[in-house]
Amino acid sequence: MHDTSETDRLPALRRGTFRPIALAALTLGTLLIHGYHPLAEDGGLYAAGIQSILDPALFPHDRAFATATRHYSLFAPLMAQTVRAVHVPLAWLLLFADFAGTWLLLYAAWKLAAHCVRSEPAQFYAVALLAAWYTLPIAGTSLLLMDPYVTARTFSTPLSLLAIAFALNFQWQRKNATPLLHSAACLAAAAAFHPLMAAYAAGLVIALLAAKSPSRRLQFLSWITLGASGVLAAALQQITAPAESAATIAAVTSRYYWFLSQWQWYELLGLAGPLIVFVLLMRYARATLCESGITLCRASVAVGLIATLVSLLFAHAQFSTHLVARLQPLRAFLLLYASMTILLGAALAELCVRRTRLRILPPLFIAVMACVMFLAQRQTFPASQHLLLPWRAPTNPWSQAFLWARDNTPADALFALDANYVTTPGEDAQTFRATAQRSMLPDLSKDGGEAAIRPNLAADWFAGMAAQKDLSHLTDAEREARLKPMHVSWLLLHSTATTSHPCPYDNGTIKLCRLDP
Numbered sequence: 001m002h003d004t005s006e007t008d009r010l011p012a013l014r015r016g017t018f019r020p021i022a023l024a025a026l027t028l029g030t031l032l033i034h035g036y037h038p039l040a041e042d043g044g045l046y047a048a049g050i051q052s053i054l055d056p057a058l059f060p061h062d063r064a065f066a067t068a069t070r071h072y073s074l075f076a077p078l079m080a081q082t083v084r085a086v087h088v089p090l091a092w093l094l095l096f097a098d099f100a101g102t103w104l105l106l107y108a109a110w111k112l113a114a115h116c117v118r119s120e121p122a123q124f125y126a127v128a129l130l131a132a133w134y135t136l137p138i139a140g141t142s143l144l145l146m147d148p149y150v151t152a153r154t155f156s157t158p159l160s161l162l163a164i165a166f167a168l169n170f171q172w173q174r175k176n177a178t179p180l181l182h183s184a185a186c187l188a189a190a191a192a193f194h195p196l197m198a199a200y201a202a203g204l205v206i207a208l209l210a211a212k213s214p215s216r217r218l219q220f221l222s223w224i225t226l227g228a229s230g231v232l233a234a235a236l237q238q239i240t241a242p243a244e245s246a247a248t249i250a251a252v253t254s255r256y257y258w259f260l261s262q263w264q265w266y267e268l269l270g271l272a273g274p275l276i277v278f279v280l281l282m283r284y285a286r287a288t289l290c291e292s293g294i295t296l297c298r299a300s301v302a303v304g305l306i307a308t309l310v311s312l313l314f315a316h317a318q319f320s321t322h323l324v325a326r327l328q329p330l331r332a333f334l335l336l337y338a339s340m341t342i343l344l345g346a347a348l349a350e351l352c353v354r355r356t357r358l359r360i361l362p363p364l365f366i367a368v369m370a371c372v373m374f375l376a377q378r379q380t381f382p383a384s385q386h387l388l389l390p391w392r393a394p395t396n397p398w399s400q401a402f403l404w405a406r407d408n409t410p411a412d413a414l415f416a417l418d419a420n421y422v423t424t425p426g427e428d429a430q431t432f433r434a435t436a437q438r439s440m441l442p443d444l445s446k447d448g449g450e451a452a453i454r455p456n457l458a459a460d461w462f463a464g465m466a467a468q469k470d471l472s473h474l475t476d477a478e479r480e481a482r483l484k485p486m487h488v489s490w491l492l493l494h495s496t497a498t499t500s501h502p503c504p505y506d507n508g509t510i511k512l513c514r515l516d517p
Contacts, residue, residue: 044431
C-alpha cells in the first residue's frame with residue numbers, strides 16, 4: 001500500500017489548477033529545449049503533401065513523391081482543410097499543431113502516470129522526464145520519441161498513449177467495457193493519422209489486456225498466442241510476397257535500420273535497454289508503482305520480445321522480398337520508450353520525494369537531461385536557428401537558397417541536386433521540395449525512404465538518384481548527358497562547383513544555375 005503524501009492531501013482547487021498550469025509550462029519548455037524545425041527531415045515530406053492539396057499545380061514533375069505521405073492517412077487532408085477553413089497560413093498552422101501535439105502527448109502521459117503511481121509529484125516528474133527526453137532516439141529505428149517538427153506521428157503517438165491509459169483502467173472483474181471503448185476510439189483516431197503506428201499500439205493494448213487477466217496461466221497463454229499470431233502472420237506475408245525488382249531492393253537496402261544485422265552495438269543496446277529497465281522496475285519498484293505500472297511493464301516486455309523475434313526471423317537484407325522489413329516491426333519500441341520514460345520518472349520520483357535529503361534529485365536529474373537533449377539538438381541542427389518560427393527568416397544558407405528558388409523560378413521548374421544533399425554538413429536535413437515548393441529529382445535519403453515503402457516509386461527513385469550522384473563534382477558535359485533527358489531546367493550546386501551555366505544566385509555555399517535547354 002502507498003502512504004498518502006502531503007501533496008495528495010492538497011485542497012481540490014489547488015490540485016485542480018496545478019495540472020493545467022504544469023502542462024502548459026512543460027509544453028512551452030519542451031519547445032524551448034528541443035527546438036522547432038518545421039521543414040526538416042520528415043516534416044518536409046508531410047508539409048509537401050499538404051502543399052500539394054492546397055495548390056494542385058505544385059510539383060508537376062514529382063507529384064508521386066510529393067504526395068507519398070498522403071496514402072492511408074488523413075493527416076494532410078485534415079491540415080489542408082483546416083488552412084482553408086480558418087484562413088491561416090500553413091506555417092502558422094504547423095506551429096500550432098506542434099504545440100497541440102506536444103500538449104496532448106504530455107496530457108496522455110499524465111493520465112498514464114496517474115494509473116501507475118498515486119502521488120501527484122511523482123506523476124509530474126514522470127511527465128517532466130518525458131518532456132526532457134522528447135527527442136530521444138528510439139534505438140536504431142531512425143525514429144525519435146517525438147519530432148521537432150509536425151508529422152502524422154505528432155498526433156498518432158499521444159493518441160496511442162491515451163489508448164494505453166484507458167486500457168490500464170479496464171478490469172476484467174468489473175465487466176465494464178467503457179475503458180475499452182475509449183481505448184478503441186483513441187486507436188481508431190490514431191489509425192486515421194498513422195495506421196502502421198496505430199497497429200503497433202493496438203498490439204500493446206492487447207498485450208496489456210492479457211497482462212491484466214486475473215489468471216497468470218491465462219496471461220502466459222495469451223502472450224504465447226499473441227506472439228505465435230505475429231510470427232505466423234509475418235511468415236505468411238513473407239512467403240506470399242512477390243519477388244522485388246532490382247530498384248526496389250536497392251531502395252530497401254538503403255534503409256539499414258530495417259535490419260538488425262546491420263545495427264551498431266550501441267543501437268542494439270538501445271533495443272535491450274528498455275526491456276532491462278522494465279524487468280528492473282518489476283523487480284525493485286513494486287513498493288513505488290501501482291499494480292497497473294507493473295502490468296504495463298509485463299506487457300511491454302512481451303511486445304518488445306515479439307517485435308524483436310519477428311524482425312530477427314523475417315527482416316533480412318538478403319531476402320528476395322522485404323514485406324515484413326517494410327512494416328518495420330521494431331517501430332513498436334516507440335511506445336515502449338514512452339512507457340519506460342514515464343514509469344522510470346514516476347518510480348525515481350516516488351522513491352526520492354519520500355526522503356527529505358533526496359527530494360532535490362528528481363528536478364536535478366530532469367534539468368541535466370534537458371540540458372543534454374538541448375545540446376544534442378544544437379549539434380543536430382548547427383547551422384539553423386533553434387526555433388524557426390513563422391516570422392523568422394532562416395539563417396541556414398541552404399534554406400535561403402531554397403527560398404530564392406521558390407520566389408524566382410517558374411512553378412513548373414524541375415531541379416537537380418546532389419543525391420545525398422540532406423546529409424551534407426551544414427544542410428541540417430532541410431528539405432528542398434517543401435521549402436522551395438518546386439519539383440526535384442528524387443534524392444537518396446527522404447525519397448529513398450518513400451521508394452522503399454512503396455515499390456511503385458522505386459524505378460523513378462533509382463534513376464533520379466543515379467543521375468544526381470556527385471552532381472557538384474561533374475563537368476557540364478556529364479551533367480547535361482545525365483539531366484537533359486529528364487528535362488531538368490535548374491541545378492543546385494555547391495558554390496565551389498565549376499560550371500559555365502548562368503548562376504543568378506550564389507550565397508557562398510550554394511548556387512542556383514539554369515540548365516540551358
